[in-house]
Amino acid sequence: MNVQPPEAYATYKTYSAQLLAWDSSFSAFMSLKSHALTALQIRGAALLKIHHTTATIMGRCVPDPTDPRSIVTAANDPLIFSQSTNDFQTVVSLSQSLVAAAEQDIQRGNGRLAGGLTFSTDMGVVAPLYYVCIKCTDVPLREQAIELLGRCPRREGMWDSVLGVRMIREFWGMEEVHRQLRQGMVKLVLEDDGRWEWSWRDLHNGGEGGGVGYGVKEMLESQI
Structure with a gap:
């Protein structure tokens, strides 16, 4: 069940109002002052x-x-x-x-002004772009x-763009396996030692509910 204290929703409404107010003020400021920046x-x-x-x-x-869903599923x-x-x-365009x-x-040799540095303690574009890759449902945008x-190998605080790209690729692979599992196109076998193995089902010969895995298998090991 999605059980959250009432004050949590009150806080959410407060923050949502603040986000709207900020955007309104920002738009007004840019309309008046952007030419002088x-x-x-x-x-x-x-x-x-x-x-x-x-x-x-x-x-x-x-x-x-x-x-009625859990907060993890709903969110x-x-x-x-x-x-x-x-x-x-x-986010992507900007x-x-x-x-x-x-x-x-x-x-131009002015890299120290913006972008030339490979490390910054400030948040830049790495985290927002990572979020797009993980949460956006539009594949071309991702x-x-x-x-x-x-294109911008750098670290911004805890965010490492190079490591982020690797994590995103791995996440997309897991996402695809999960999608195939939900469609019944992948056979998943859980082993007693905690390992799990998947293989493609032969939907044409065996049907969605059965069949024997074929082709190349990939073994993924996980430890708790």
């Missing part, structure tokens, strides 16, 4: 918009109090994220502009996001 300040504004948009998407994941419902495709597009600007800085991560 330097290129570096414009990049900073774009980064603020990226993080605000990401936080807004996260805020939509709070389930309804009447939802990770793909339907929620499919309704945020335009916001994911905003990140693309920042990455391109950073690459130009490096080519591919754009991981391509951008590959």
Whole structure:
């Protein structure tokens, strides 16, 4: 059951209102002052918009109090994220502009201004792009996001873009296996020692409920 204390939903409403108020103020500020901002300040504004948009998407994941599902299932419902495709597009588009600007800085020898550094204690585009890759339901957008991560190898606090790309690829592989399992196209065998093995089913000959695995098997080991 989705059992959450009433004050949790009150807090959510407060934060949602604050996000809306921030966006309204930010839009008004940019309309009045953007022409007077330097290129570096414009990049900073774009980064603020990226993080605000990401936080807004996260805020939509709070389930309804009447939802009978567990909070983990409800908060990770793909339907929620499919309704945020335009916001994911905003994150990717703005990140693309920042990455391109950073690459130009490096080519011009001004890399220390933005993008030339390989480590920063501040949050940049790595975490938002990682979030797009994991949560966005639009496959082309996810591919754009991981391509951008590959173009800007750097660390931002705990976020490592190179390691992030590897984790995303592994996650996508697990995601595909899970999808095939739900469709009955994969046979999963659990071993007594905690290992688990999967193989493709022969749906044409054996049907969804049976059949013998064929082709190349992949063994995945997990330890608790």
